[in-house]
Amino acid sequence: MAEDRATLRTNILAARDSLPPEERQRKSRAITERLLALPDFAAARSVFAYVSFRSEVETLPLIAHCLNRGVTVSAPLTLPAEHRLLAYALSDPIRDLAPGYCGIPEPAKTLPLVDPASIEVVVTPGSVFDARGGRLGYGGGFYDRFLQTAAPQALRIGLAYDLQVIEAVPLKSHDQQLDYLITETRAIKFGRVIQ
Numbered sequence: 001m002a003e004d005r006a007t008l009r010t011n012i013l014a015a016r017d018s019l020p021p022e023e024r025q026r027k028s029r030a031i032t033e034r035l036l037a038l039p040d041f042a043a044a045r046s047v048f049a050y051v052s053f054r055s056e057v058e059t060l061p062l063i064a065h066c067l068n069r070g071v072t073v074s075a076p077l078t079l080p081a082e083h084r085l086l087a088y089a090l091s092d093p094i095r096d097l098a099p100g101y102c103g104i105p106e107p108a109k110t111l112p113l114v115d116p117a118s119i120e121v122v123v124t125p126g127s128v129f130d131a132r133g134g135r136l137g138y139g140g141g142f143y144d145r146f147l148q149t150a151a152p153q154a155l156r157i158g159l160a161y162d163l164q165v166i167e168a169v170p171l172k173s174h175d176q177q178l179d180y181l182i183t184e185t186r187a188i189k190f191g192r193v194i195q
Contacts, residue, residue: 009127028058030184046072049123051105057159074114087114116150133177133190134169147176
């Protein structure tokens with residue numbers, strides 16, 4: 001299964017990387033509009049969102065929109081040695097973010113820390129998704145750990161291009177399920193049981 005997961009991740013990410021930048025932007029706009037139209041998302045006052053990197057669904061416009069609405073937006077700072085994420089509040093993404101772990105834009109440690117228990121929605125990145133709430137990250141398990149131990153109460157929303165969605169992701173016991181998956185053509189709600 002490990003090889004299947006690695007191969008799947010490699011193939012889907014190669015397909016995602018091959019999307020022309022203007023097509024990625026267009027699809028990202030459609031995904032953001034679909035996300036903003038979700039009542040569960042619109043009602044949230046505290047959102048934890050990944051900061052897009054390379055060919056991921058773009059999140060900076062989403063973060064700016066939320067901040068303009070007075071929503072508390074936090075972004076992850078990765079602690080690789082501890083295998084965990086910390087949530088730091090953003091006020092100005094342009095000023096607050098700098099390349100961090102693996103070159104991913106991360107918040108400065110001087111920003112206010114956000115208590116994960118207060119987070120209502122986690123906007124989750126990933127490499128491969130399925131229409132049943134399954135998600136493969138990038139192999140580090142950072143989001144799975146964060147969702148399971150730090151913010152289990154939060155609504156989990158994955159953002160992906162349609163080309164990242166397959167019939168069934170080969171899941172392991174530690175893989176955390178999503179509540180929603182948003183692509184450029186659909187919003188899928190899953191029936192995850194919240195503990």
